[in-house]
Amino acid sequence: xxxxxxxxxxxxxxxALAVSKSPDVEIQVLDVGGRLxxxxxxxxxxxxxxxxxxxxxxxxxxISQTAVASEHHRLPEKRxxxxxxxxxxxxxxxxxxVDGGLNSHVVSGAYGGFSNTWGAQTxxxxxxxxxxxxxxxxxxxxxxxAILNAIPYSAEEDDLAEYFPLWGPADAxxxxxxxxxxxxxxxxxxxxxxxRQGVLMGKARLAMRGAKCVSCGLCMTGCPYxxxxxxxxxxxxxxxxxxxxxVGGHLALSVGEEDGRPFVSARSxxxxxxxxxxxxxxxxxxxxxxxxxxxxxxxxxxSRRIHMSESAQFLMPFLSLRxxxxxxxDGSFTLNxxxxxxxxxxxxxxxxxxxxxxxxxxxxDALPTLLKNPALKAVGVALLKRLTVGLGxxxxxxxxxxxxxxxRPASEGELAPMTLxxxxxxxxxxxxxxxxxxxxxxxxxxxxxxxxVLPQVALSAPTKSYHFGASFPHSRxxxxxxxxxxxxxxxxxxxxxxxDASVFPSVPATTFTLSIxxxxxxxxRTVMEETRG
Amino acid sequence: xxxxxxxxxxxTGSNGYLGRSLVAALRKENLDVVEYRRVALDADASExxxxxxxxxxxxxxxxxxxxxxxHGAWDLRETDPRRAWERNVEGSKRxxxxxxDAGVQRVIFLSSMSAYFGTKQDYGLMKLxxxxxxxxxxxVVVRPGLVYGAESGGMAATLSKLAxxxxxxxxxxxxxxxxxxxxxxxxxxxLIVSDDVPSAVVGLAHExxxxxxxxxxxxxxxxxxxxxxxxxxxxxxxxxxxxxxRLNVPLPVRSDSLLGLxxxxxxxPGRDVASxxxxxxxxxxxxxx
Numbered sequence: 002x003x004x005x006x007x008x009x010x011x012x013x014x015x016x017a018l019a020v021s022k023s024p025d026v027e028i029q030v031l032d033v034g035g036r037l038x039x040x041x042x043x044x045x046x047x048x049x050x051x052x053x054x055x056x057x058x059x060x061x062x063x064i065s066q067t068a069v070a071s072e073h074h075r076l077p078e079k080r081x082x083x084x085x086x087x088x089x090x091x092x093x094x095x096x097x098x099v100d101g102g103l104n105s106h107v108v109s110g111a112y113g114g115f116s117n118t119w120g121a122q123t124x125x126x127x128x129x130x131x132x133x134x135x136x137x138x139x140x141x142x143x144x145x146x147a148i149l150n151a152i153p154y155s156a157e158e159d160d161l162a163e164y165f166p167l168w169g170p171a172d173a174x175x176x177x178x179x180x181x182x183x184x185x186x187x188x189x190x191x192x193x194x195x196x197r198q199g200v201l202m203g204k205a206r207l208a209m210r211g212a213k214c215v216s217c218g219l220c221m222t223g224c225p226y227x228x229x230x231x232x233x234x235x236x237x238x239x240x241x242x243x244x245x246x247x248v249g250g251h252l253a254l255s256v257g258e259e260d261g262r263p264f265v266s267a268r269s270x271x272x273x274x275x276x277x278x279x280x281x282x283x284x285x286x287x288x289x290x291x292x293x294x295x296x297x298x299x300x301x302x303x304s305r306r307i308h309m310s311e312s313a314q315f316l317m318p319f320l321s322l323r324x325x326x327x328x329x330x331d332g333s334f335t336l337n338x339x340x341x342x343x344x345x346x347x348x349x350x351x352x353x354x355x356x357x358x359x360x361x362x363x364x365x366d367a368l369p370t371l372l373k374n375p376a377l378k379a380v381g382v383a384l385l386k387r388l389t390v391g392l393g394x395x396x397x398x399x400x401x402x403x404x405x406x407x408x409r410p411a412s413e414g415e416l417a418p419m420t421l422x423x424x425x426x427x428x429x430x431x432x433x434x435x436x437x438x439x440x441x442x443x444x445x446x447x448x449x450x451x452x453x454v455l456p457q458v459a460l461s462a463p464t465k466s467y468h469f470g471a472s473f474p475h476s477r478x479x480x481x482x483x484x485x486x487x488x489x490x491x492x493x494x495x496x497x498x499x500x501d502a503s504v505f506p507s508v509p510a511t512t513f514t515l516s517i518x519x520x521x522x523x524x525x526r527t528v529m530e531e532t533r534g
Numbered sequence: 535x536x537x538x539x540x541x542x543x544x545x546t547g548s549n550g551y552l553g554r555s556l557v558a559a560l561r562k563e564n565l566d567v568v569e570y571r572r573v574a575l576d577a578d579a580s581e582x583x584x585x586x587x588x589x590x591x592x593x594x595x596x597x598x599x600x601x602x603x604x605h606g607a608w609d610l611r612e613t614d615p616r617r618a619w620e621r622n623v624e625g626s627k628r629x630x631x632x633x634x635d636a637g638v639q640r641v642i643f644l645s646s647m648s649a650y651f652g653t654k655q656d657y658g659l660m661k662l663x664x665x666x667x668x669x670x671x672x673x674v675v676v677r678p679g680l681v682y683g684a685e686s687g688g689m690a691a692t693l694s695k696l697a698x699x700x701x702x703x704x705x706x707x708x709x710x711x712x713x714x715x716x717x718x719x720x721x722x723x724x725l726i727v728s729d730d731v732p733s734a735v736v737g738l739a740h741e742x743x744x745x746x747x748x749x750x751x752x753x754x755x756x757x758x759x760x761x762x763x764x765x766x767x768x769x770x771x772x773x774x775x776x777x778x779x780r781l782n783v784p785l786p787v788r789s790d791s792l793l794g795l796x797x798x799x800x801x802x803p804g805r806d807v808a809s810x811x812x813x814x815x816x817x818x819x820x821x822x823x
Contacts, residue, residue, distance in 0.1 A: 128669075128670070139672075160663070162667070162670065163663060163666030163667055163670065164666065164670070166670055189616075190616060192615070192616065192619055193615040193616075193619060193656050193659055193660070194615075196659050196663070197654050197656075197659060199652070344651075346651065347650070347651035347803075349666075
């Protein structure tokens with residue numbers, strides 16, 4: 002049996018993990034395969050072989066380039082090992098048009114996809130999230146566990162376990178930065194008072210090898226020791242062991258079934274020729290928008306408006322009453338350090354989540370221009386020493402999301418032009434919910450020794466959260482062309498399975514990628530089980 | 535119902551009114567019961583009792599042989615919220631993990647109607663946190679209403695004492711979901727012996743609620759003639775109680791309990807589960823009729 006996986010991001014990695022357990026199955030991965038530049042990769046490699054104290058300054062400069070401000074958006078675009086390769090156009094962004102200030106870097110062409118640059122948040126969805134889904138969290142538990150066993154994982158049992166079980170052996174997190182540590186200590190001391198305001202907290206749960214962290218502070222710009230998970234690590238292992246045949250440099254243009262057998266047409270980036278690949282099963286894992294475009298192009302969904310549900314992102318900076326002793330990102334990891342969860346119902350369905358990030362050098366650029374003036378530098382430093390940046394998410398049912406339409410491509414060898422537009426409704430609801438979040442946090446903040454910086458609280462533009470999907474949501478009784486069945490199949494396909502967030506029935510505010518991987522693993526595992534009979 | 539025999543039922547909190555009544559009811563049903571207590575009893579009683587302290591590390595071996603564990607223990611002596619959390623919430627989570635590790639098939643957590651979403655009561659918040667852990671472990675939560683009966687204990691006993699005052703204080707708009715002790719015991723036996731009980735929060739109480747002044751008038755001694763009530767504003771009383779607690783003045787009612795009376799649960803959860811299990815709850819009457 003031959004299985005073809007399109008893409009090499011987290012969903013694709015999860016499928017590969019599930020399928021690779023069947024020794025008689027050939028696995029081929031078709032991917033655009035954009036890579037980190039050689040110079041940057043060489044610097045990363047040199048650094049990975051020595052302690053931070055022995056790093057060459059030039060190497061450090063190359064790979065620690067901080068985020069770059071992007072037009073229209075409050076948050077800058079991250080750089081990883083000094084490169085924009087997870088966001089760069091390797092052909093996969095051809096024909097992407099955006100209206101209304103949306104983000105155009107919505108499909109990654111990188112080997113490993115956006116997991117090269119993600120926040121590494123790793124929590125299961127709450128049980129009640131699945132009230133809107135055609136299967137339960139219990140049915141996904143073995144897949145969550147399989148993924149958590151296959152990726153690095155650092156987590157600790159705390160109040161968050163009331164909604165999000167750990168479900169796997171985990172390293173402890175490395176020591177936290179000063180401000181987050183102090184905030185969590187205050188929470189511990191005033192837990193009942195904080196929870197009375199409808200706020201609970203716990204340490205971050207991350208796809209990283211916490212036990213090996215050397216606290217060099219470079220997490221946000223790329224861990225030189227590869228301690229933060231990327232889907233590319235899974236593929237590196239599977240390719241090295243001969244379990245996966247990886248075919249890079251190919252951009253999938255259409256997928257379908259011919260005489261009952263699935264195929265994929267893809268354009269070779271080197272020859273520009275369109276080639277056809279056949280398999281017994283095809284798993285489509287191009288990221289929610291990449292997959293949506295591939296399906297729309299393959300089934301001729303021209304000029305139809307498809308709604309993408311998105312968990313809207315918001316920014317909420319906090320200032321601590323006491324600051325760090327020294328303004329530096331060294332001596333700590335700099336990924337998310339704690340999570341704030343605000344339940345809005347008893348079951349745990351309507352949850353809002355905020356990730357707390359400590360100081361890192363990218364924040365220097367975010368200071369108001371006035372405070373960058375040398376005369377006021379001391380004030381700026383004092384503020385930065387007290388700053389913790391909260392990056393929050395609302396569930397998709399309180400978020401506007403956005404719409405996407407496709408046009409017929411000019412020729413066979415091109416991707417269908419894709420236009421993203423803001424949804425006409427939903428923003429008022431987001432703002433109303435965000436105000437409710439702010440009200441709770443203002444009441445809880447004194448017990449945590451912080452204050453939210455209210456003028457800086459802002460909703461990000463649609464598409465900016467990267468937590469979007471639900472274009473072909475799973476359903477027990479899928480509507481033709483609008484929904485997929487529980488194995489991610491859109492009519493009329495029987496052996497082509499969509500496995501990324503495009504098949505999510507909803508996008509909760511809680512962390513995203515682990516559930517994408519677990520669901521992709523569930524689909525692939527079930528398909529393999531059914532095939533074996 | 536099926537599992538009546540061959541079971542060993544563990545009950546924590548059997549010193550309290552509900553736990554004590556439950557142990558007696560289970561033994562009356564010829565069920566084997568082991569009671570968990572903080573301190574060891576004399577040798578004669580030791581076969582039917584085991585030692586368990588919520589504040590101490592939990593040894594799974596204390597649950598050996600137990601098929602169903604009813605967890606009702608809650609240390610109300612601790613008034614500092616941080617220490618109360620550590621002892622009751624973290625202790626209950628440790629107990630839950632240890633019981634499940636030891637192979638206990640069903641854990642039933644005795645929560646409270648104070649544990650509703652949005653409660654401001656410390657007690658309710660702590661019970662709610664344990665409820666979440668119990669539900670995450672696919673176990674059962676029950677929320678009994680205000681339990682009354684021939685020999686009331688707990689809050690009902692406190693209210694009975696207050697009802698003996700020459701003038702009975704009542705709070706405008708306050709109400710309680712009530713539960714006769716016999717209905718509580720019947721429901722618990724059903725939850726323990728039934729084969730299929732879903733992981734859910736099951737409210738054990740009569741609905742609709744009974745106005746607080748009706749409860750107090752009914753609890754007043756008959757021989758004194760018609761009860762006299764006075765409606766008092768609860769905010770100043772709450773502040774007074776909180777100040778007194780800060781000054782370590784011993785009080786018959788805690789500020790947190792007052793909050794539970796004046797800000798009760800909005801409804802009884804899990805009515806569908808109760809109905810499927812055939813549980814019913816009589817309307818409030820001190821005679822139990």
